[in-house]
Amino acid sequence: MSTNATETLQFNCTTCPSECLLTVEVERDADGAVAEVRSVTGNSCPRGNRFAHQELTCSMRVLTTTVAVSGGDEALLPVRTAEAIPLALHAQAMALIRGLVVKAPIRMGDAVLENLLNTNINLIASMDIDPA
Incomplete structure (x- = not known):
């Protein structure tokens, strides 16, 4: 039964x-x-x-957030995962990303963090940032 x-x-x-x-x-x-x-x-x-x-x-979502920028004409860089990652990993990914600082210049599509949490998915820049 x-x-x-x-x-x-x-x-x-x-x-x-x-x-x-x-x-x-x-x-x-x-x-x-x-x-x-x-x-x-x-x-x-x-x-x-x-x-x-x-x-x-296994719910999947694209993660979008911002990271700090060093030496750029903007203080924050919008970023996103190149593909959806498991929703269950979002909090862990945010904890890792929170401490990330990238150095300008940055171009849209550049990998800011490769292989995020061993997912084989990169965190990529969503806009260009030029040096200050």
């Missing part, structure tokens, strides 16, 4: 501007963790199905 519970969730897919409202039926184990995604409806393309599965098993 299974102790798993079935639950229906609704959330928007964020992979494209359509933002389809997904209805997802999941089975949760006794600890409340998602044991299985049973069905996904409401998506107008296959990306919605992939997004729902990923969102419920």
Whole structure:
């Protein structure tokens, strides 16, 4: 006899501007963790199905923040991860990034920090900063 519970969730897919409202039926184990995604409806393309599965098993987001700049015409540099990283790593990544200081000049797309938390994803500059 299974102790798993079935639950229906609704959330928007964020992979494209359509933002389809997904209805997802999941089975949760006794600890409340998602044991299985049973069905996904409401998506107008296959990306919605992939997004729902990923969102419920390992949520991923692009991390955006700023880092301090040394010797530049701006004090802060906007940065982001080149790709989405697990949402569970964001607090740890922010703790690491908080102490980072980059030296000008910096060009948009430059890797500010390579292989962030061993994800093989770089933290990259989101704008140019010239020397002061």
